[in-house]
Each structure stands twice: as structure tokens, then as C-alpha cells.
Amino acid sequence: MLSHILARANSQCITKYLIYGHETTGSIEKGSFDDRIDNSFNHFYQQLKEAYPYLKEDDDTLFDLINELVTNHSEVYFELGFLSGIESCLNLLEGNSRNNKVKEK
Numbered sequence: 001m002l003s004h005i006l007a008r009a010n011s012q013c014i015t016k017y018l019i020y021g022h023e024t025t026g027s028i029e030k031g032s033f034d035d036r037i038d039n040s041f042n043h044f045y046q047q048l049k050e051a052y053p054y055l056k057e058d059d060d061t062l063f064d065l066i067n068e069l070v071t072n073h074s075e076v077y078f079e080l081g082f083l084s085g086i087e088s089c090l091n092l093l094e095g096n097s098r099n100n101k102v103k104e105k
Contacts, residue, residue, distance in 0.1 A: 018084060019077075 012029065029036050045063070049055060055062060 015081070018081075 031039070044066075048062075048066075049057075
């Protein structure tokens with residue numbers, strides 16, 4: 001049981017839990033942050049081209065709009081993640097401080 005818990009104690013599992021509110025069974029993505037972002041964009045663009053073959057590759061209008069949307073969402077989720085991280089740290093420190101006071105008594 002402990003090994004099962006430790007296997008889920010990584011940043012991707014914790015992030016997915018915070019976003020979706022429940023444990024996910026998805027696989028852990030391999031690679032650096034840059035690789036994972038690049039792979040995601042490449043996959044998306046390939047799927048978009050297959051779904052809409054009439055799009056011209058040299059016309060970036062749609063891609064620019066999509067990038068703007070993704071950028072805005074990324075900024076909001078980054079801010080939420082950053083603030084959640086700070087809140088989590090403060091809660092851990094507060095709990096640790098409380099535990100130390102109980103031990104001293």
C-alpha cells in the first residue's frame with residue numbers, strides 16, 4: 001500500500017488531483033517540460049490539419065487565435081497553481097508548527 005501511495009506522490013499526479021478533484025488513472029508523461037509542451041502542440045496541430053485539411057499552412061490566423069486562447073488559459077492556470085502552492089506550503093508550515101508545539105508540552 002505504501003508503495004502505491006509513493007508512486008502517486010509526484011507533481012503530475014498531485015496537479016491532476018488538484019485540477020480534476022479526484023485521482024486520475026492516466027499515465028505519467030515522460031520528458032522535460034519543454035518536450036511535453038512541444039509534443040502537445042505538435043499533436044494538436046497535426047490533429048487540426050487532419051480535421052480541417054483545407055487550412056493553409058502559411059495562414060497563421062487560426063493558429064494565432066488558438067495560441068492566444070492557450071496563452072490566456074496557461075497564465076490563469078499558472079497563477080492558480082502558484083497561489084495553490086503557496087497556500088499548501090503555508091498549511092504545511094502551520095501544521096508543522098502546531099505539531100512542534102504539541103511535542104513540547
